[in-house]
Amino acid sequence: MAHSEALSPTDTVAKRVREVRKRRGLTAEQLADKLREQGVLWDRYTVTKLENGKRQNITLSEWLTLAAVLNVAPTHLLLPVDGGEEAYQVTPTRTERVEQVRGWVRGHWPLPGANVIQFQAEMPEEEQGKIHLPPTQDRAARIDDIERSMAQLSTALQHLRGEGADGEGL
Structure with a gap:
């Protein structure tokens, strides 16, 4: 699969956080408040930077806390919930189909x-x-x-x- 066309983990998390946050009726400030209550010291600008692709990385603790406060399985922030045939960046040099990666992340294969x-x-x-x-x-x-x-x-x-x-x- 062509690497340049692959979805990156951080871009996917950013997109999914924005989608879920909006579905939950939360502003970026409200999400940041919930994250701070759980020990992740983000402000609304950090949330916005992530969602707009200006933040290139998140820590595992931030990812898990985002999932907890948004009430979504971490897997469903890390991977797109649709598009099983799309290429997903597993490592900087390796891509696999989303459907394949989902089974791997879940420990199925x-x-x-x-x-x-x-x-x-x-x-x-x-x-x-x-x-x-x-x-x-x-x-x-x-x-x-x-x-x-x-x-x-x-x-x-x-x-x-x-x-x-x-x-x-x-």
Whole structure:
């Protein structure tokens, strides 16, 4: 995907904050007041700078506090709620479709090409092994990722058991 066309995380948060703030009937000053009550020392100018794209970054604490005071899931500030096919900037050099990133952020599946077993290993134990199906057009690629991860695991197990490549013990 072309990087220049991708939605950035900060731009998306800015757009979503403005949309939700207006839907809630809050002014920039009122939102700033609510943020200050929660320990984020913003004024209306900071809110306006974010919403107008003049603020390039927000901290994780600011993002979570914005979500809390606006009563919206943090994921729904970070990612567009529509446009699943749009490109989204995951890192400064990597973009993926919004729909794919949403599943990754929610912990449903790793980003394309990632090791599925490593991804699952970092989940809480009660979530490991749960199946979340990726979007239909991504399933073939996800199956390939899982098969590649399983092959790597199989090779690692053979080495741990002291077996050679032919399956015979060493």
